[in-house]
Amino acid sequence: MGNGKKRIAIFACKNIKGISCVGGCLKCFKGISERAGEYERWKDYDLEVAGMDDCGGCPGVLMPKVALMKDMARLYDRDFEAIHLGTCIVKAVQTAKCPIDLETIKGKLEAKFNAEVVLGTHPY
Numbered sequence: 001m002g003n004g005k006k007r008i009a010i011f012a013c014k015n016i017k018g019i020s021c022v023g024g025c026l027k028c029f030k031g032i033s034e035r036a037g038e039y040e041r042w043k044d045y046d047l048e049v050a051g052m053d054d055c056g057g058c059p060g061v062l063m064p065k066v067a068l069m070k071d072m073a074r075l076y077d078r079d080f081e082a083i084h085l086g087t088c089i090v091k092a093v094q095t096a097k098c099p100i101d102l103e104t105i106k107g108k109l110e111a112k113f114n115a116e117v118v119l120g121t122h123p124y
């Protein structure tokens with residue numbers, strides 16, 4: 001694909017992952033394969049997933065979870081340039097009183113890790 005490689009990390013809602021979102025994050029892998037939903041932005045890239053993890057559980061500890069994945073990714077020469085916060089997290093915020101403030105955490109993650117943060121993943 002035209003623009004080269006893009007490596008991403010994906011973070012999910014720990015409460016929803018593997019329950020309402022199909023075991024094994026199948027919806028995310030389908031979305032990546034079809035470049036659907038928030039993955040559409042990578043349609044001109046050869047997309048690689050460095051890792052998938054969850055928020056750590058309520059009230060959400062995304063900063064240390066992302067820091068840990070960054071450290072591990074660098075250790076294994078698999079650093080990523082973008083972070084997707086799953087559609088599951090977005091839905092949890094919108095419908096299930098998830099305490100994560102999406103815009104605030106997006107700003108903090110972008111500032112600390114110098115990575116683009118995308119709110120959402122698959123559209124299913």
Ligand code: SF4
Nearest residue numbers: 013055058059060098
């Ligand atoms: S903090 Fe939000 S995203 Fe994390 S488990 Fe709780 S509801 Fe899900």
